[in-house]
Amino acid sequence: MSAPAINNICFVANFNKTEFFDRIAVRLRNKGCEIFWITVNRRLHDFLRARYPEKQILLINKTYIERPAEAIEDFKLQGLVFGDRVLRHMQTEGIKYLTNIQRPLYDFIATNHIGHIFGEITWAHEILALRLANRRKELRCRYLNPATIRIPNGRFAFFADEYQSVMVEKPEDKSDSAASSVIKLEKPDYLKLNDHLLKKSRSLGARVAKTKRFFTRENIDSLDPTLIDSDWLRLRIRLREEWNKETYRFVKTCTLDKFADKPYTLVTLHKQPEASIDVLGRYYDDQFQNIFNIRRFLPADWAVLVKEHTNAIGDRACGFYRNLQKIPGIFILNERTDSHEAIRRSSLVVTVSGTVAYEAALLEKTAFTLVPTFFNRLPFCLHVTWEDFRRAGSVRELIDRAKEGDENFARYLLQNSFAGIISDPISNPACMKEENITKVSEAFFEITGNKRRNYRVIFAEAGVSV
Known part of the structure; x- marks a missing residue:
């Protein structure tokens, strides 16, 4: 297959990230790239239209529900609808929408x-x-x-699959001093930032403003498929969350x-709805069932400590936790418990796709992920499935298997x-600083092949089937 047209680049607008992508797009345009946009929101469409020719913007909003078109192929649309936090509430229309926007x-x-x-x-x-x-x-x-590589802070990679398990690899560069560095355990910046945003959102002023926006329907585009x-x-x-x-x-x-x-397995909950569980964790998105399956696989004298995500309080009703606690050996760990300390004391860590498995592996504590991740390359971080649970003679068998891994993971990650x-x-807000825009723009320019033509994608062992 011949190489793609490297100078024609398209961005998919997505709420607040559109402004960030636009800053990148302007830099790429100044380097000779032709910029195109896909959006589903009229306000974002108007924002982009003031900056780019109309013909270079595709608006695919809910008007396409009533514009029948033949599907190009089976893209497993039902699964996409189930995993989408808005379309799941309008499944029939959601299937029509996803069918009709394919052409x-x-x-x-193509054009x-x-x-x-x-x-x-x-x-x-x-x-x-x-x-x-x-x-x-x-x-x-x-x-x-x-997307961010989570650890170390301040670095990102380009992922080629919808599960963020397949990184686009750079050509070998022996002069890259960072490639020989060691990854040190640190808490991802986004956790602290999210906690700050959460605290602000729970203030009286923020709640009053949110209530006002609800009644005025501020920023609600009735034709945007990502808005209820x-x-x-x-x-x-909203009432259920409160x-x-x-x-x-x-x-x-x-x-x-x-x-x-006492030996215990640490299981961390994902915020839901969220891409980390609804997209990356497709088919493993029932977190209650996940915990139940983990509990029945473990030895009887092991406890299961379930830790809630501080940003996710409000996602689940009290009944969720009470029903878990009815299962012998399952306990709810206080959400303010230091996660690194909980990892250090654990016998095992299990998550769907969470950073906690990455952190555990860096501490040389065994961790299982239920879906493939890029950090499964690390020793002590094993991707498992329910079939592995069914076939394994004991948890020890899988723990022993988890010790295998790429000892040069740090070099691989920093190189790519x-x-x-x-x-x-x-x-x-730091993402909008000129220094950051320059760095990120250069990375986008490089990854498209404008500076290097021999990029290659190496797929994870588990594959990237959808």
Whole structure:
């Protein structure tokens, strides 16, 4: 297959990240690249139209539900609808929407000879665009997801699959001094930033402002498939979240002191809905069932400590935790417990796709992920499935297998990642600084092949099937 058109680049607009992507796009345009956009929101469309020619912007909003078009192929749309936090509430219309936007997407890519698409993997239309670009070889287009590598802070990579398990690899560069460095355990910056945003959102002023926006329908585009248009549904969801937050205080939690001399498995919950569980964790997105399966696989004298994500308080009702506690050997760990200390004392860590497994492996504590991740290359970090649980004679068998891994992981990771922050001006304002925009823009320019033509994608052992 011949190389894609390296100078024609498309970005997928996504709320606040659009402004960040636009800053990158301007730099690339100044280097001679032709810039295109895909958006589902009228306000973002108007924002982009003031900066780019109309013909270089594709608006695919809910009007396509009523614009029948033949599907290009089976992209497993039902799974995309189930995993989308908005389309799951309108499944019939969601299937129509994803079916009918396939041809416009295809034609937009083909007609404009787009070689690379950069976007998130959060919404169904983003994943559909990824599958379309990466499956239809005649398009000669790649969809890449630029995202943080979590640890170390301040670095990111380009992922070629929808599970963030496949990194685009750079050509070997023996002069890269960073490639021989060691990865030191540190807590990801985004956790602290998210905690700060969460604290602000719970203030009285923030709640009043949120209530005002609800009644004024501020920023609600009724044709945007990533926004819930029904006032009644929005109200139900908001009231449920507030109720769950207020009643979480009644959940009985424990501390690590109770398990000073007892083996335990640490299981960390994901915020949900969230791409880390609904997309990366597809088919493992029922967190209650996950914990139940883990509990019945472990020895009877092992405890399972379930730790809630501080940003996720409000996602689950009290009944979720109470039902878990009815299962012998399962305890709810206080959410403020230091995660690194909980990892150090554990016998095993299990997560769907969480950073906690990465942290555990850096501490040389055994961790299982239920889906493939890029850090499964590390020793002590094993991707397992329920079939592995079924076949293994004991947990010790899998723990022994987890010790195998790439001793040169640090070199591999730093060699194939870039310095820079991928975020948006609300989540992390530092991403908009000129220094960061320069670094990130150079990385985008390089990864498209404008500076190097011999990039290659190495796929994870588990594959990237959807």
